[in-house]
Amino acid sequence: METTITQNTAMENQTSGEAVKTEKQARVYRPSVDIFSDEKNIYIEGDAPGVDEASLEVSIEKNVLTVFGKTPRPDLDGFTLKYSEYRYRNFKRQFELNADIDANAIEASIKNGVFKIKLPIKIPEVKKITVHSG
Amino acid sequence: MYLTNFLHNIQKMPLPLFLPDLGSDFLESGYGAPSFPALQIYANTEHVLVRAEIPGLTRDEISLSITDDVLTISGELKSAMADVKIIRRERAAGMFQKTVELPSPVDADKAEAVLKNGILEITLPIRESVKPREIPVTGE
Numbered sequence: 001m002e003t004t005i006t007q008n009t010a011m012e013n014q015t016s017g018e019a020v021k022t023e024k025q026a027r028v029y030r031p032s033v034d035i036f037s038d039e040k041n042i043y044i045e046g047d048a049p050g051v052d053e054a055s056l057e058v059s060i061e062k063n064v065l066t067v068f069g070k071t072p073r074p075d076l077d078g079f080t081l082k083y084s085e086y087r088y089r090n091f092k093r094q095f096e097l098n099a100d101i102d103a104n105a106i107e108a109s110i111k112n113g114v115f116k117i118k119l120p121i122k123i124p125e126v127k128k129i130t131v132h133s134g
Numbered sequence: 135m136y137l138t139n140f141l142h143n144i145q146k147m148p149l150p151l152f153l154p155d156l157g158s159d160f161l162e163s164g165y166g167a168p169s170f171p172a173l174q175i176y177a178n179t180e181h182v183l184v185r186a187e188i189p190g191l192t193r194d195e196i197s198l199s200i201t202d203d204v205l206t207i208s209g210e211l212k213s214a215m216a217d218v219k220i221i222r223r224e225r226a227a228g229m230f231q232k233t234v235e236l237p238s239p240v241d242a243d244k245a246e247a248v249l250k251n252g253i254l255e256i257t258l259p260i261r262e263s264v265k266p267r268e269i270p271v272t273g274e
Contacts, residue, residue, distance in 0.1 A: 032224035036215050043215060047225055049187040049252035079176035079183055082237045086172040086187060113189035113252020 027089040031069070031115075042101065042119040048091040049113035056115055058108040065095045065106070067115060100124075170226040171207060171254075177237045179265065182258045184236075189252030190225075196254065200242040205256070206233045239264050 033046035044067075048056070051069030059066050069091040097103070100121050107118040176183040186207055188196060196209045208231035240258035247256040 032226075033222065034213075034215075034220070034225050035222040036218035037221055038218045042221070043218065045215075045225070047187075047189040047252070049189045052251050074185070076176055076183070078178045079181075080178065081174065082177050083173070083175040083234070086174065112192060112249075113187070 027087060028092045029089040030093050031067075031091040033093065037121075039121075041121060044095070044115075044117040044119070046091075046093065046115050047113065048110070048115050051091060051110060051113060051115070053110050056108070056110045058106075058115075058117060060097075060103050060106065063097045063099075063103075065097055065117070065119075066092070067094070067108075067117070068092045069110075069115065169232060170211075170230045171232060173207075173232070173234060175234065175237065177260075180260060182236050182238060182240055182260060184234075184254075184256040184258070186232075186254040186256070187252060188249070188254050191249075191252075193247075193249045196249065198245075198247060198256065200240065200245060200258065203236045203239040204233060205236055205258075206231065207254075208232070 031046040031048050033044050036043045036045075046067065048067075048069040048071075050071035055070040055072070057066075057068045057070075059068075071088065071090055073088060097119065102120045102122040105120045109116050171186040171188045173187075174185045176185070184205060188207075188209070190211060191209055196207065199206045199208075208229070210229045211225075211227050213227060236258065239261045241261050242258070244259045245256060247254060249255075
């Protein structure tokens with residue numbers, strides 16, 4: 001059973017959608033994810049350090065799943081930056097789901113800065129269509 | 135996958151350090167690219183503050199060791215998912231170790247480290263003997 005989630009690169013070129021209007025244009029970074037699947041579900045696990053359940057938004061519109069995590073600005077009053085390998089940023093990534101996913105049963109959680117999304121795979125049902133004479 | 139890093143000599147790096155946004159190819163860029171975990175180092179007259187992004191680990195899975203002005207962060211990123219097919223793998227995995235040189239020597243025994251939502255904040259008091267001190271001028 002092949003079920004896929006495709007990366008919609010056109011959508012990901014958005015760096016500032018409506019959700020990202022903050023006081024100072026905060027950068028939005030595309031978090032790294034691991035995607036797994038088994039018979040029943042597809043699992044997405046992604047890194048969003050600094051994000052907790054209150055600041056993580058997971059939404060689905062039509063067949064696009066959007067994950068947006070907002071990080072708090074750290075209070076670094078009086079400190080001087082000496083060395084930096086990352087910048088302050090929010091996290092956003094979108095996925096295009098195909099019809100095999102049961103959109104109403106998606107579950108999302110976040111712990112230790114890692115968000116986990118469970119996407120149940122719909123069992124294809126055979127719908128019988130009655131045939132009328134005529 | 136074994137992720138290691140070499141010693142960063144802070145004084146030799148240009149300041150401020152502006153890095154390009156490497157996106158999710160962060161770890162696959164090879165030699166010269168920042169490795170896991172990503173750090174920021176701040177300082178004031180009293181403390182050195184290190185912030186490291188270590189998503190997915192709990193505090194008993196991270197090891198910190200400090201000597202004089204060298205900090206080493208190490209641990210292992212384990213994948214919790216078993217019996218699954220891997221469709222895509224972008225995140226760091228495996229053992230990691232990172233060593234950095236701090237801007238000043240610190241008092242390791244008074245260090246404090248807090249892990250919250252995958253961000254580790256280590257506050258290190260600067261050693262008294264190296265703090266700048268005012269020298270009174272005598273004479274005329």
